[in-house]
Amino acid sequence: MKLHKGLVAASVEALQDIFIKNRQADRVVEQLLKSNKKWGARDRAFIAENVYGIVRWWRLVKYAAQIDKAVESDDFWRIMGVWQLIRPVHLDGLEAPDSLPEWPEFVPINAEIVFERYREGLNTRKIAQSIPDWIDETGAAELGAAWDAELAALNHTAPVVLRVNTLKTDVSTVRELLGADIAEPVPSVPEALVLKKRLNVSGLDSFKSGFFEVQDAGSQWIAPYLDIREGMSVIDACAGAGGKSLHLAALLGNTGSILAMDIEHHKLQELERRAARNGVTNLSTMLINSDKIIENLAETTDRLLLDVPCSGLGVLRRNPDSKWKLKPEFLDKIRKVQAQILENYSKMVKKGGKMVYATCSILPSESEEQVRSFMKRHQADWNFVSEHRSSPARDGFDGFYMALLERKGA
Numbered sequence: 478m479k480l481h482k483g484l485v486a487a488s489v490e491a492l493q494d495i496f497i498k499n500r501q502a503d504r505v506v507e508q509l510l511k512s513n514k515k516w517g518a519r520d521r522a523f524i525a526e527n528v529y530g531i532v533r534w535w536r537l538v539k540y541a542a543q544i545d546k547a548v549e550s551d552d553f554w555r556i557m558g559v560w561q562l563i564r565p566v567h568l569d570g571l572e573a574p575d576s577l578p579e580w581p582e583f584v585p586i587n588a589e590i591v592f593e594r595y596r597e598g599l600n601t602r603k604i605a606q607s608i609p610d611w612i613d614e615t616g617a618a619e620l621g622a623a624w625d626a627e628l629a630a631l632n633h634t635a636p637v638v639l640r641v642n643t644l645k646t647d648v649s650t651v652r653e654l655l656g657a658d659i660a661e662p663v664p665s666v667p668e669a670l671v672l673k674k675r676l677n678v679s680g681l682d683s684f685k686s687g688f689f690e691v692q693d694a695g696s697q698w699i700a701p702y703l704d705i706r707e708g709m710s711v712i713d714a715c716a717g718a719g720g721k722s723l724h725l726a727a728l729l730g731n732t733g734s735i736l737a738m739d740i741e742h743h744k745l746q747e748l749e750r751r752a753a754r755n756g757v758t759n760l761s762t763m764l765i766n767s768d769k770i771i772e773n774l775a776e777t778t779d780r781l782l783l784d785v786p787c788s789g790l791g792v793l794r795r796n797p798d799s800k801w802k803l804k805p806e807f808l809d810k811i812r813k814v815q816a817q818i819l820e821n822y823s824k825m826v827k828k829g830g831k832m833v834y835a836t837c838s839i840l841p842s843e844s845e846e847q848v849r850s851f852m853k854r855h856q857a858d859w860n861f862v863s864e865h866r867s868s869p870a871r872d873g874f875d876g877f878y879m880a881l882l883e884r885k886g887a
């Protein structure tokens with residue numbers, strides 16, 4: 478494939494935004510594509526594939542390029558050139574291109590040395606799988622032998638998965654609208670359709686009409702895990718922009734009530750917009766801006782979802798830049814927040830009611846161990862019912878954890 482210098486330069490700039498200005502990769506790519514409306518589908522695919530590819534394989538490609546810390550624009554051009562050489566071998570197993578274009582920016586690249594370094598890098602897991610030392614060590618310590626496969630699976634490109642909104646339509650109608658060859662059902666996830674071809678789904682009329690939301694298949698296991706029945710009161714206490722609140726509303730068939738809460742106002746505003754599009758009529762939102770808010774809701778709800786803030790180490794397929802931005806101190810801090818949320822928010826459940834504690838982390842220290850430690854303190858008050866995980870390696874889904882607990886004594 479012939480390289481187009483304008484697209485390469487735009488990708489280089491995007492990488493600088495991500496790694497120097499610390500901006501989020503998906504926002505950077507989205508903004509770049511939006512501000513270049515003349516680019517065709519192939520140009521857009523080039524930008525997305527190269528920027529995400531390099532972010533995902535950042536450590537390996539830097540190793541092959543012999544760059545320790547990318548600082549100057551020259552470093553990013555070199556990384557981009559080296560990626561053009563190794564990408565076909567690394568991702569598709571194809572023959573590498575013979576040479577790069579003779580652009581001045583690529584002059585320092587020696588393909589022979591690049592491939593020597595690339596092959597050498599593949600011998601060390603943290604370089605081969607492009608992961609910071611501390612995450613590799615934490616993953617190995619917590620997951621043991623399972624870490625290898627999970628880490629490799631977390632480096633795959635995630636498919637686009639839709640959750641059909643049963644308040645408005647059904648799976649076969651959406652499948653027909655999108656094309657049966659494009660949208661395929663996912664065994665064991667009844668409302669999910671996985672796209673076999675990249676589509677700009679948010680531009681489709683069926684999306685604007687609220688027929689579906691984009692939501693990973695593993696994430697779609699969480700709302701049903703709460704064991705809800707029509708007419709129940711449900712609190713989604715870490716609702717964010719409401720991926721799971723909307724699913725809960727659909728499972729309730731717009732009966733009962735959902736109270737969606739979060740500490741961030743703008744997320745709840747986005748949730749309200751999405752709820753209107755989805756035809757949800759049983760949901761209200763509440764900002765958590767003091768401890769009193771939670772205290773005042775003591776023993777008021779039949780079901781509680783705690784989809785707590787976490788490291789996001791289960792969703793690296795979708796957010797590969799987060800592995801470079803995550804710090805050990807954040808992980809320590811967020812584990813304390815998770816324990817506090819579980820301790821304080823669980824009081825909102827009525828006696829005889831149920832709650833689900835969920836994370837999008839593959840680390841037991843944020844998931845199973847938090848629940849074990851809660852259960853140790855609250856054996857008199859709570860029963861542990863069950864727990865489940867979606868595994869990138871086993872299921873091909875993002876890595877989610879969910880545990881169902883029941884409050885004793887009705």
Ligand SMILES: C[S@@+](CC[C@H](N)C(=O)[O-])C[C@H]1O[C@@H](n2cnc3c(N)ncnc32)[C@H](O)[C@@H]1O
Nearest residue numbers: 714715716717719720721739740741784785786
């Ligand atoms: C994993 S995200 C939620 C994702 C959301 N449930 C969904 O399905 O789209 C965790 C959320 O918890 C919120 N959060 C962080 N600290 C919180 C706290 N102390 N109480 C309630 N929510 C909190 C964050 O703002 C974030 O939106």
